[in-house]
Amino acid sequence: MTGNQFPNNIAIAGVYEHESRFSPDKTEFQIMAECAKGALDDSGLTLADVDGLFGASMTMGMMGIVDLAEYLNIRPTHIDGSNIGGSSFVSHVSHAAAAINAGLCDVALVLYGSTAASNAMAIGTGGSSGSRNPETAFTVPYGMTTVGSYAMYANLHMDKYGTTSEQLAEIAVTMRHHASLNPLAKMRSPITVDDVLSSRLISSPLHLLDCCIISDGGGAVIVTSLERARDLRSKPIQILGCGEAVQHQGVGDTDLLTIAAKQSGNQAFTMAGLSRADIDLAMIYDSFTITVLATLENLGFCKAGEGGNFVTDGNIGLNGTLPVNPDGGGLSSNHPGMRGIFLVIEAVKQLRGECGDRQLSNPETALAHGTGGTIGDKHSGATLILGVTQ
16 A cells, blocks of 8 residues: 555455443443454354454553453454544554555454543543643643534634534534434434524524434444455445554644644545545544535545535435435444444445445445544544445
């Protein structure tokens, strides 16, 4: 995998999403093990076939990936426990593709598990970590929160482009409609724009329903060669392109509205040899409604400042020009702290035509983009483009 070339010989052969949204009787590793079994059953492989292990979690420390290998009782030839927040698992899929092409492993298992809800984790409310930007000296002592940072981004976007709270609310309403068609979604009751605007303010201008839910959950993805995947149980989905990036304030960088998705998205589209118009659905990390709008703009699906109109014109609904998060996303389906793996799982299921009432009509390509950290400050972005096999 070098330059702008991406060999189309790698595929996702199995996926599994844990059905529970609240599992107080389980540990993270238990959830991961159950997800591993589900994805392996989906592919027709066994744990003995796995020689590459990728994973991260809200609590896994320096030796966490080794502990996970011990828990699963496997000795992989390649391991990757890199953690770049919510985008980790999107990047793990591309790392697995690179490892397979390099001959480091043949069958990669990507895992995530979390008990964020049952452990009552107050995700997004803690103080921020240090930064080289001297201005943070005035905010860090007072505990700048994740939601506060996203709210500041939203305010800046509104001031510069005239984006409104009503437009952000449309995103939450659309995600909830999608979730109403997903039997696994945690929040399935329909909501309106007025419901969003009348929900309590968390950090102005973001209301409660502009913020993702907190749940338990987990998932697994199996990556292997396309040649091998063609002989397995489920329809293989090709990896067409990928990209990773980081964005930070650096030294004197004040372009706060440009996020990592711009860099990682351009790289993924170049690798895939596709245009934005070629994408049939997008799985976008939706920690907050503003995250979706910012990501759509930076990925190039609409111009900077036009995201508000884009999401209110029906474009991101199931019958729109770019359906976004048909599963209901982190705003309504599940968000166990780090959500990137579910972006890949839903994209694969949609491309395989397995999503029931929320199934799109014959999608052939899908984009998954994960965000980790805080937009407007320092964060990671990982973009993956997938396609049905020919």
